[in-house]
Amino acid sequence: MRENSPPSPAVVVAIDGSSRAIAAGLWAVDEAFDRDVPLRLLYAIEPRESGRCDSASMARDFATAEDAVRQAAMAIESDDRPVKIEVEIVQDRALAALVAAAHSGAAMICIGVPGLDDATRRRVDANVSALLTQAPCPVAIIRGDREPQSDTGCVVTEFGISADSPIALGLALREARLRGAPLRVLATWRPGFPDIQDAHARAEGGRQAKAELERSLATHRRQFPDVDIHAVAVPCNTMNYLAQHADSIQLLVLGHHPSNELSTVTGPASYSTLTGMNCSLLFSGACGAP
Known part of the structure; x- marks a missing residue:
């Protein structure tokens, strides 16, 4: 599985290990297929607040990222729709990583957002609001865990x-x-x-x-x-x-x-x-x- 992707046109999906991110990925498949570009799964490993980056913690973070993108890729592949999947794992804050992707040729950015009663809602909404003011490409905000078929x-x-x-x-x-x-x-x-x-x-x-x-x-x-x-x-x-x-x-x-x-x-x-x-x-x- 490739950890880095070149800055080429793609529909970029923010992956964080959640089911809502997978739902966003499934929604984005048609976007990538229609544009004839890859579907890029982007995982941002957030810097640790303490600033400590020992090898053990870095390895755990990277393993978590790999598992998250693997689960998302498997869900998309099981949907049997022909689209090329790329993976990009970066060490950066999620917002910064998405803004960078938006300015590096992304055809669209897709983000899965929590439901109304989700504890992480406020933080995710803040990132989305900031992204919308900076992204030169379209930004799709996919609600909750709803899959395209619904x-x-x-x-x-x-x-x-x-x-x-x-x-x-x-x-x-x-x-x-x-x-x-x-x-x-x-x-x-x-x-x-x-x-x-x-x-x-x-x-x-x-x-x-x-x-x-x-x-x-x-x-x-x-x-x-x-x-x-x-x-x-x-x-x-x-x-x-x-x-x-x-x-x-x-x-x-x-x-x-x-x-x-x-x-x-x-x-x-x-x-x-x-x-x-x-x-x-x-x-x-x-x-x-x-």
């Missing part, structure tokens, strides 16, 4: 005026096609005075907003005829829609720049806002990578 919901993204909105939409279309899932494209609109506006005016506002969104999606429908695309006009608040439909969403695709309704609340700097959602998240890269 995901039968839709892919959701928002189309707005932000600079990277077309990038997020393109990524969402690609994911919907890859996952065989319907795509819901959200666009927010604001009623003039919600407290006094009559129901007819609100309904007409919604129809106009949806018609405008449909026009924007016309080209994408022709480019992705095999993707079931639903245009959804959402009044005022996208977060309310996400909360109401949480059980039917498997993946939420977000842009990087906080320039529209959804990204203002859920951009990389405010990742913690979405930690209560059960769906997986996919952020476009800081440099607009697809």
Whole structure:
């Protein structure tokens, strides 16, 4: 088993010995296969707080790392999907190792995050938030221990005026096609005075907003005829829609720049806002990578 991999394009999965990391690896197989790049299992051996690095402790740490990546590789290989697996074991903090991978040609970074009641949740969320501000490539955040086969919901993204909105939409279309899932494209609109506006005016506002969104999606429908695309006009608040439909969403695709309704609340700097959602998240890269 190779411990070091060259900085070449790959879908990189953070491995830490947990079942959630294996679930992230299984989710990432399709990403690597679709891009025709290897799936790289990255394990970071954290520096010991005491600063002591005697040979015995180093050997134990390395054995733990080897066992973790071996277990992940076996789980992926048993899934019988043809993808090349690479292994990289580094001595560094997990965040630093992932940032380095992101800047060394990674096509995507995939991280498995704990469930809501997991004791390690806060530390992992802090690393994810920091990674999102530094990674030039897309970052996928896979929730809990869910395996790909259990995901039968839709892919959701928002189309707005932000600079990277077309990038997020393109990524969402690609994911919907890859996952065989319907795509819901959200666009927010604001009623003039919600407290006094009559129901007819609100309904007409919604129809106009949806018609405008449909026009924007016309080209994408022709480019992705095999993707079931639903245009959804959402009044005022996208977060309310996400909360109401949480059980039917498997993946939420977000842009990087906080320039529209959804990204203002859920951009990389405010990742913690979405930690209560059960769906997986996919952020476009800081440099607009697809």
